[in-house]
Amino acid sequence: MKKIAKIPVSYESKMSGEELAKKIDDTIINQSKAENLPEKYRQYFYWNKSNGKYMLRFYHSFRSDMCDTAFQGTIKNGLSGSQLDGIIKKPSGVWAVFWTIIGTAVIIALAFLIALLLSDQPEFGLVPIFILILIPVAFVEINLLMFDKKRLKAVNDYLREFTAAENPDLLDEEIENEKQPG
Numbered sequence: 001m002k003k004i005a006k007i008p009v010s011y012e013s014k015m016s017g018e019e020l021a022k023k024i025d026d027t028i029i030n031q032s033k034a035e036n037l038p039e040k041y042r043q044y045f046y047w048n049k050s051n052g053k054y055m056l057r058f059y060h061s062f063r064s065d066m067c068d069t070a071f072q073g074t075i076k077n078g079l080s081g082s083q084l085d086g087i088i089k090k091p092s093g094v095w096a097v098f099w100t101i102i103g104t105a106v107i108i109a110l111a112f113l114i115a116l117l118l119s120d121q122p123e124f125g126l127v128p129i130f131i132l133i134l135i136p137v138a139f140v141e142i143n144l145l146m147f148d149k150k151r152l153k154a155v156n157d158y159l160r161e162f163t164a165a166e167n168p169d170l171l172d173e174e175i176e177n178e179k180q181p182g
Contacts, residue, residue: 009171012083014080020163045155055070058158070089072086088155088156109134
């Protein structure tokens, strides 16, 4: 299970759509109070709502790290309860870092290529060295978009508990199956 960038998830609940929306809205109100803010370096789940979509950000170490795992979804009413559908994804801060690194690498590559072509005595032996330097950059980029299993599990467990989800936990099963050798 090499999950990169986004994972579709769904949490079925016996709560009605209105009850689930109210529970999230109450959590949003309560989390904004000063006495409910966590201490620095504590795990923290932060909810917000925008255009009918709910966003949950998971801070592994509140106020000391960038949120790198988030959930975005909508509530749908069902016949007997509701469903919170969405994706666990990398938030915009991670994507900004990703594209900044890509942009920087492209600018450096272009500058290197232009310098190489405009040189009186081009040193083409530097090209393989430059390509070797780009390999760690690619490795960092791939790791930036991959999910940490512990954080992924923490978000999934929190959402299942928050919604009192009753549907099978396929994501947790995938995580557990990957741990087993074979």
